[in-house]
Every structure is written in structure tokens, then in C-alpha cells.
Amino acid sequence: MPLFSVPKEVAVGAAMLGVAFATGMLAGFGTPKSSKSTIGKNSPLLQYILDHSLREHPILKKLRLLTADHPHGKMMVSCDQAQLMANLVKLIKAKKVIEIGVFTGYNTLNMALVLPDNGKVIACDINEDYAKIGKPLWKEAGVDHKIDLRIKPAIQTLDELLASGEAETFDFAFIDADKESYIEYYEKCLRLIKKGGIIAIDNILWGGRVLKPRKDDLAAQTIHQLNEKLLRDARINISILPMGDGVTLAFKL
Ligand code: SAM
Ligand code: CA
Structure with missing residues (x-):
């Protein structure tokens, strides 16, 4: 069970990078071929990164979750x-x-x-x-x-x-x-x-x-x-x- 679920904006940005990898936009830097090795939306790798790096103050987390529910939450x-x-x-x-x-x-x-x-x-x-x-x-x-x-x-x-x-x-x-x-x-x-x-x-x-x-x-x-x-x-x-x-x-x- 992951400690954090991938927040929307991370997913959007990472999805864009996933597209970049998949379409060869970042070619020349050891472009990964399989989807398992790209950091896309809902990627297990993105979840892994967050699970192994994020140390969020509990009140900061509270504000993130509150903001995520806002109609413009993606701006966060x-x-x-x-x-x-x-x-x-x-x-x-x-x-x-x-x-x-x-x-x-x-x-x-x-x-x-x-x-x-x-x-x-x-x-x-x-x-x-x-x-x-x-x-x-x-x-x-x-x-x-x-x-x-x-x-x-x-x-x-x-x-x-x-x-x-x-x-x-x-x-x-x-x-x-x-x-x-x-x-x-x-x-x-x-x-x-x-x-x-x-x-x-x-x-x-x-x-x-x-x-x-x-x-x-x-x-x-x-x-x-x-x-x-x-x-x-x-x-x-x-x-x-x-x-x-x-x-x-x-x-x-
Ligand atoms: N940095 C924020 C965060 O970490 O959650 C997200 C900021 S959001 C992408 C952009 C913000 O810029 C909005 O709250 C908007 O009201 C504000 N904004 C837009 N035009 C502005 C301006 N001319 N001067 C100051 N703020 C502006
Ligand atoms: Ca921004």
C-alpha cells in the first residue's frame, strides 16, 4: 500500500515526460523503450519516487489534499x-x-x-x-x-x-x-x-x-x-x- 498516491500535477507533468520518452523527444539520453521504464501517469516508478523521497509535514499534506479537491487544484x-x-x-x-x-x-x-x-x-x-x-x-x-x-x-x-x-x-x-x-x-x-x-x-x-x-x-x-x-x-x-x-x-x- 503506497504511503502517498500520485498527486494530480505530478501525474500530469510526468505523463507529459512519459509522452516525451515514448515519442523519442528525449532521444539520445538512453531513451527507455518499454512503458515500464517510463515515468508516466500512474507509473509505479513515479509512485516509487514519492514513496522513497517525500517527507511532508502533516499540515502541508492536509493543505495539499484540500487543494487537490479544488476545481483549479491542478494549479498547485x-x-x-x-x-x-x-x-x-x-x-x-x-x-x-x-x-x-x-x-x-x-x-x-x-x-x-x-x-x-x-x-x-x-x-x-x-x-x-x-x-x-x-x-x-x-x-x-x-x-x-x-x-x-x-x-x-x-x-x-x-x-x-x-x-x-x-x-x-x-x-x-x-x-x-x-x-x-x-x-x-x-x-x-x-x-x-x-x-x-x-x-x-x-x-x-x-x-x-x-x-x-x-x-x-x-x-x-x-x-x-x-x-x-x-x-x-x-x-x-x-x-x-x-x-x-x-x-x-x-x-x-
Ligand atoms: N505556486 C502555487 C502553488 O504552489 O500551489 C500555484 C500558483 S497558480 C499556478 C498561479 C497563481 O497566480 C494563481 O493563484 C493566480 O491567481 C495568480 N496570478 C495570476 N496572475 C497574477 C498576477 N498578475 N499577479 C499575481 N498573481 C497572479
Ligand atoms: Ca505551476
């Missing part, structure tokens, strides 16, 4: 990806982090749980109704004092932080809101984080649509443009992880 970041971010936040001893796109606050709570008591998550969203779902659990976990929720367009919050002299004071940023603004979010976050800080950018594969972005798909166009830009950006080092719907880690030099 995957639990394995959230755990990676928590590990990075801990590793770099982050004190100040920014989250662009909070939704119900699963990852907000995830990061707040590993920040020191005087740490802060500046949590940006335009929809307070979503955040209201997670807020009681932030409190139950005893970390609500570390979360500064700002309900307004994230660009405005980032500009306010820059205007108030907070450039180069953040350690970590997670970009996961409207994809059309990703390039602006990246540029502003890069100014806000310190050297040695990390920016994690979600959905950089956009369900595979970055391979051939349609002219009328502004989100796919923007993400693809950002992926191209990051490859050549001398201000950072990068890694792309095929986790969930793809996540880029940009390390500020």
Missing part, C-alpha cells in the same frame, strides 16, 4: 517539486523569499515551514479567495507570522520592493503566476535576489508546447523566449529539471 505545484524548493531554501539558509503566484498557499506554507523564525515569504497573488483556503493552515502550522501576503498584481509588488530599497536582499524566488509576464518577473526577481540566490521558474515546458509555440499562444511564446534568454544569460548559471511541468533553477552569479 507538485509535492516533489515543493520539497526540492524547501531543501534549497534550507541549504542556502534563506531568510527572505518571494513567491509569485500563491494559489491556496501550498508552497507558501512549504517554504515558511523551513524558514527561520524571523524569515519572510513575500507572497504575491491577485486572488485573495484562493489564499483564504490556505491561511487557516498557515496559522495551524504556526508559521503565519512569516507570510506577508500581498494581494495585487505581482509586478506592482516587485516594483514596490525595488522602490523601497530591497534590491539584492532576497535569497530565493519562485515564479509561478501568469506566464505572459514571466520575462518581467525574472528580470525583477534577479534584481531583488542576492548573488548566490536562486530563482525557481515553474512550467518551463508548458505541457510540451514550448517545442513548437503557436503564434496565438502567448504563454508558450513567452516561456520559450525566456528559456532561450536564460541559456545565454551570463548573470546566472542554470539547470532545467524535468520535474512536474519542468522547472528551471537560475543561480545568480
